[in-house]
Amino acid sequence: SEPLRQQRVTVLGATGSIGTNTLDVIARHPERYRVHALTAQRSREALLGLCLRHHPEVVVLGEEADAAWLRERLSQAGLGTEVRAGEAALVEVACEAQVDVVMAAIVGAAGLLPTLAAVRAGKRVLLANKEALVMSGALFMDAVARHGATLLPIDSEHNAIYQCLPSEHRGGLSRHGVTQLLLTASGGPFRGWTRERLATVTPEQACAHPNWSMGRKISVDSATLMNKGLELIEACWLFDARPEQVQVVVHPQSVIHSMAAYSDGSVLAQLGNPDMRTPIAYGLAWPERIEAGVEALDLFQIARLDFEAPDEVAFPCLRLAREAMREGGTAPAVLNGANEVAVDAFLAGRLSFPGIAELVAATLEALPVEAGGDLESILDADARARQAARGWLERH
Ligand code: NAD
Ligand code: MG
Known part of the structure; x- marks a missing residue:
């Protein structure tokens, strides 16, 4: 060879x-x-x-x-x-x-x-x-x-979807018989919590994710479901999907990393232990496969897979992200910039957990959406979002 x-x-x-x-x-x-x-x-x-x-x-x-x-x-x-x-x-x-x-x-x-x-x-x-x-x-x-x-x-979800799509998937999902992308979410450490209880969340609690060990920023995003919102936007761009074609499915075991549904009723899923070395090895070696040090999946030990709908009332960030994607232009950059300021403030003890979504919503409302076709206007939207978010923090 x-x-x-x-x-x-x-x-x-x-x-x-x-x-x-x-x-x-x-x-x-x-x-x-x-x-x-x-x-x-x-x-x-x-x-x-x-x-x-x-x-x-x-x-x-x-x-x-x-x-x-x-x-x-x-x-x-x-x-x-x-x-x-x-x-x-x-x-x-x-x-x-x-x-x-x-x-x-x-x-x-x-x-x-x-x-x-x-x-x-x-x-x-x-x-x-x-x-x-x-x-x-x-x-x-x-x-x-x-x-x-x-x-x-x-990102494990997008890596999973990539693996479940035909190798040539450009030009729109429907051309390839794909009807929906099913983006799985663990639900984070506060799945099932009420809004009232979420007001008491500390940074330490938010960073203790049940299934994955990750950096602090993405850990907070996973807890607010903003991570799933960012991932919804990410999926739209990567796979040329409309926001309506991406359904978020809470799956607490994090064994199915996401799925693609086809017009004939088939649903393809990618499964594995929650270990980022699987998608990393896939990306490094594609189209080949290499050993990644990941333990083999033991379905008998997992025994069951559960699914539920996300709670967008207790976790408004997912809805905010979907709306920003629908608005288009600079709205996702504003959403992201405001969220980065909010997460920093939360980790520094200056903002409550529910305050993250409030701050992001207020920033999106305060700033007009622009076309955002060039890098300069994207960086400008990011800077204005951060400035507006810091102003909001000073007033609250
Ligand atoms: P992390 O906080 O563990 O690591 C971040 C890295 O970026 C560090 O090396 C740090 O030094 C560097 N960095 C931070 N701020 C920087 C700056 N201003 N300029 C240059 N470098 C800077 O984060 P992570 O969990 O490894 O996540 C990294 C990215 O991968 C994030 O975008 C996250 O959303 C994404 N991601 C992470 C996971 C995961 O399991 N951790 C899963 C999916 C996606
Ligand atoms: Mg992910």
């Missing part, structure tokens, strides 16, 4: 939950993958540990002071890793010529520019950073087509 050419991988957000899971899968296949660059915002010690283990060519930190600290430690360790700092360096390592694959695993709007740079450079882009796509949907998907990038969804 032909020898494999090693793929060079940049991991944006390498110290995070998705980043470390990505490096775990990569380390299982040294003949296939080699780390080109790793990035982190502030976690210099964690990044040092990753350098010692994975020997990247380049690493990027947010601030020059942290970069200087890391340079010193790496030279003590005898490693020739180049250390860069700042946003321009993030964009560089996402689109450098020697890079084949970019894992986009920065959290939030901060990931937009480097992810878009990878797309415009025609890379294989593994998309975990859903906020980037939510903000810039039309522009992002247009850039994928225009620059011949290979976009593979890493």
